[in-house]
Amino acid sequence: MVGTEMLVIGLLLSGMALAQGQYSFSVIVPGGEDANKDGTASDMIAQGAREGCPSVIRFPSRKYSWTILNYGSCALDLKTLTDENEQAYEDAINSATQDDEFVLCSGYFGSKALAAAAKDHPNKGFAIADFEFTPPVANIASILIRDDEEGFLAGLLAGEIAKDKSKRVAVVGGVNQPDTRRKVNGFANGVKQACPDCTPLCTYAASFTNKENESDEIFNALINTQDVDVVFNAGSITGTAVLKRMTTERGTLVIGDTTDEWVTNWAYGSVPGSERVLTSIIRDYRVLIRENIKRVLNGNLTTGVTTSFGVTENNETSTLRFADCHEACEIYTPKLQDKMQDYIQKMASGEIKPLIDHKSGYNHGGGLTSETTCTMIERKNSTQRDKLHGLRSLANQALPLEWLTAMSIFIFSLVTF
Incomplete structure (x- = not known):
């Protein structure tokens, strides 16, 4: 059962890192042409990583049944991709896994490489934002914005x-x-x-x-x-x-x-x-990444599950917020x-x-x-899309495979003929 294999990331630290009092943390920042622009998701992820894992950060000792966590500092390995594709993520994740104790990335493009790294390194911790592993992976935390x-x-x-x-x-x-x-x-x-x-x-x-x-x-x-x-x-x-x-x-x-x-x-x-x-x-990725890095460092981020973040009463911890009205403040x-x-x-x-x-x-x-x-909304080319939407809707209701197969053949005949 996956539930019995859940890992608390704070308990996955290597002996060397504990001796040095330093925790090494890698964050893979999405690439592409918007990677270095102000206000983009990539920019927010990088900001959140720096806030959650500054160069020097001190925590009180936290005693667990078999170890004591006492970090003198947090070492951040921030990897900003130049390209936004699966190969770029694979290269960055493989490098990060060799060098760091915890690896965090976001989105679909990094999911396959992260799953492979997690399988090969069961004693290391991983997290992915904006993607949900179903079924869950024991040493990966899926973190979503609602x-x-x-x-x-x-x-x-x-x-x-x-x-x-x-x-x-x-x-x-x-x-x-x-x-x-x-x-x-x-x-x-x-x-x-x-x-x-x-x-x-x-x-x-x-x-x-x-x-x-x-x-x-x-x-x-x-x-x-x-x-x-x-x-x-x-x-x-x-x-x-x-x-x-x-x-x-x-x-x-x-x-x-x-x-x-x-x-x-x-x-x-x-x-x-x-x-x-x-x-x-x-979608405030700055808050999402910062708060989850803090959870890792404090030893209370649980892997093997999906955790969703959304509106909170405290704007400092809310991952969803309204932007400024800028030129539309009269409305x-x-x-x-x-x-x-x-x-x-x-x-x-x-x-x-x-x-x-x-x-x-x-x-x-x-x-x-x-x-x-x-x-x-009625659209000129929506007929085929609506038929496929109907099939997906039926699939979500977990209908018998034989029924879905027959229905898919029927819809295919409509689309084809």
Whole structure:
């Protein structure tokens, strides 16, 4: 049983490190063209690593049944990749595993190499952000930011804006998979929480990277519906491309995601349409990485499980927060900002919840009777995508393999003929 094999990372230290009073920690920073830009996920990860593992840090001794941890300092091995691909991660992880006691990376590209390293080095500790190992790996901690709360926050704000306007808002999702569904359906439920009479419109993209300029199709579908008051980006690069056209060609208000998009994608307000960016929902990787490094050093990070982080009552430890209003402060007013902080406190206390099932990404509990409160946007090329979405939905319900096989053959025949 994996549960009986859970390892507490604080108890995995080598005798040499204890003798030196130093803990060696490697953090793999995502690469690509945005690696060194201000405000990006890579920038936040690097900041969090430096804050969590400064060059000199002292801890009180903590006595366990067979050892005493007493670190004089924390040695940080920060590896920033030049390329964002599996080979780059494999090279960096293999190097880090040889040199350091604990290795942390993020995202899908590093998952295979990290799993291989963990298997070859069972007495070392590993963690991965933004990726979940299922089934879990005994000496890897999967650490996630709650996608459902991320979308829920955006939906609450969109609903507050729309309640005095047309009461129609939209979200552009990325690939239709559980993490994206958690964000999209969280958004829809947030809208309904703030504005029960509002209609949340939703769509999913075929890729996160705007392949074949799919953003144009999504934009056209949006403008062919009735006017929407706010559009939220839950689709990464594809979503940003849609938002830029909505701001410049339609004057629509938008909410960014993951980073402060006014800074990163509207280049500090130098890109047209920046004045229509209300705010962004920041996934604060600085906090996520910093707090989990602290957990490692304090001996209370457990591996072999998935741990999710989201909204907290303390802004210093919350991994989700609103970005500044920048040029849109006359719309996202101080009064409305206070309202959103009140929502955050209610979320942190459990008074209001996104009500999304983690595994499937669909609605769960709270009297919700349908798997989504979204109204899907009609799109020209959505027919085949909707059929495949239906098959995935059935698969999430753990139906018999024979039934799924028959259904897949039926759908394939529809698509083919």
